[in-house]
Amino acid sequence: MTEEYVDQELIREAGRIIREGGLVAFPTETVYGLGGDALNPLSSRKIYAAKGRPSDNPLIVHIANLDDLAPIVREVPESARKLADHFWPGPLTMILHKSERVPHETTGGLDTVAVRMPANRIAQQMILAAGGYVAAPSANRSSRPSPTIAKYVAEDLGGRVEMIIDGGDVEIGLESTIVDLTSDSPMILRPGYITRQKLEEVLCEVEEDSTILKADSGQAPKAPGMKYRHYAPKGELTVVKGTEADVVRYINEQCRLHRAKSKKTGVISTDETQTLYRVDVCRSVGGREDEQTIARELYRVLREFDDDEVEIIYAEAFKDSGIGQAIMNRLIKAAGYRIVSV
Numbered sequence: 529m530t531e532e533y534v535d536q537e538l539i540r541e542a543g544r545i546i547r548e549g550g551l552v553a554f555p556t557e558t559v560y561g562l563g564g565d566a567l568n569p570l571s572s573r574k575i576y577a578a579k580g581r582p583s584d585n586p587l588i589v590h591i592a593n594l595d596d597l598a599p600i601v602r603e604v605p606e607s608a609r610k611l612a613d614h615f616w617p618g619p620l621t622m623i624l625h626k627s628e629r630v631p632h633e634t635t636g637g638l639d640t641v642a643v644r645m646p647a648n649r650i651a652q653q654m655i656l657a658a659g660g661y662v663a664a665p666s667a668n669r670s671s672r673p674s675p676t677i678a679k680y681v682a683e684d685l686g687g688r689v690e691m692i693i694d695g696g697d698v699e700i701g702l703e704s705t706i707v708d709l710t711s712d713s714p715m716i717l718r719p720g721y722i723t724r725q726k727l728e729e730v731l732c733e734v735e736e737d738s739t740i741l742k743a744d745s746g747q748a749p750k751a752p753g754m755k756y757r758h759y760a761p762k763g764e765l766t767v768v769k770g771t772e773a774d775v776v777r778y779i780n781e782q783c784r785l786h787r788a789k790s791k792k793t794g795v796i797s798t799d800e801t802q803t804l805y806r807v808d809v810c811r812s813v814g815g816r817e818d819e820q821t822i823a824r825e826l827y828r829v830l831r832e833f834d835d836d837e838v839e840i841i842y843a844e845a846f847k848d849s850g851i852g853q854a855i856m857n858r859l860i861k862a863a864g865y866r867i868v869s870v
């Protein structure tokens with residue numbers, strides 16, 4: 529199904545399933561989502577169960593009309609209006625004080641609610657058909673990389689959801705930027721495609737949760753979900769920082785040792801370095817400067833290492849500014865904070 533042609537019968541059926549308390553996995557521009565009725569506590573419980581997700585990890589409520597924001601929040605602050613104006617529909621999630629209409633099951637017990645308006649047309653039409661409010665975390669089993677194609681949704685959630693809508697490849701490949709608007713100054717809780725710089729063009733000053741790029745600082749991240757191990761491939765993943773030559777030398781040496789012990793080795797490389805590795809499986813995520821491609825390819829590549837049963841994986845580190853910050857945030861979490869500087 530292409531973005532231009534959306535099968536209306538399918539949309540109606542998906543909407544009916546969600547309104548009756550069932551679950552539908554669907555494409556968004558960031559990653560595939562696992563959708564249920566955000567205002568029905570039983571639907572949210574089902575989402576947690578299908579994902580194997582801890583119930584203190586709140587869900588993002590997806591809307592398709594700006595008018596649908598006010599009923600689910602206590603108030604719409606000026607900052608939210610401005611951000612919505614610039615970035616909705618799109619990959620930005622805002623945290624606001626919730627209204628009575630949103631059950632605590634959806635917000636992981638919090639009095640705040642995360643809201644996003646996705647840009648994908650299938651998602652928008654499905655949300656409207658479902659009644660306007662769809663709670664949707666990424667459509668993966670908890671701790672697995674988020675799915676960027678429908679095949680990976682089926683692998684993780686097949687048999688646990690009533691319907692999976694195949695919308696082809698996603699555009700962005702990393703989850704939305706999350707910005708908290710409930711305290712004095714706006715704060716980024718999860719970096720994403722919409723960078724701090726872009727937000728500051730609209731809001732002047734935006735802070736950042738200090739745990740975003742740090743290895744276990746002992747501090748709890750402000751987005752409950754950020755504390756869990758995430759995005760992880762099945763093999764042991766290590767991120768290697770350093771100059772290109774040092775990184776290539778170190779990874780080749782380590783992989784030689786692992787291969788001597790009959791371990792299957794893999795590398796996440798860039799186009800520039802792809803031919804330099806002597807390992808079992810080498811996968812490039814794109815050109816080193818092409819952040820958009822790297823973002824789109826990262827989760828797919830992590831999943832492909834699972835398909836190939838790679839046991840030991842090394843990844844080159846990427847630059848951690850702009851969208852690179854979101855890429856590195858996901859990568860070091862996927863590595864369980866195993867980072868080596870050479």
Ligand code: AMP
Nearest residue numbers: 586640641642665666703751752753754
């Ligand atoms: P996912 O939908 O799987 O991309 O995960 C949603 C993310 O949003 C998790 O990291 C949650 O902890 C975070 N989140 C959702 N609602 C809230 C909230 N009310 N306050 C802070 N973080 C939230």
Ligand code: MG
Nearest residue numbers: 665666674703
């Ligand atoms: Mg997720």
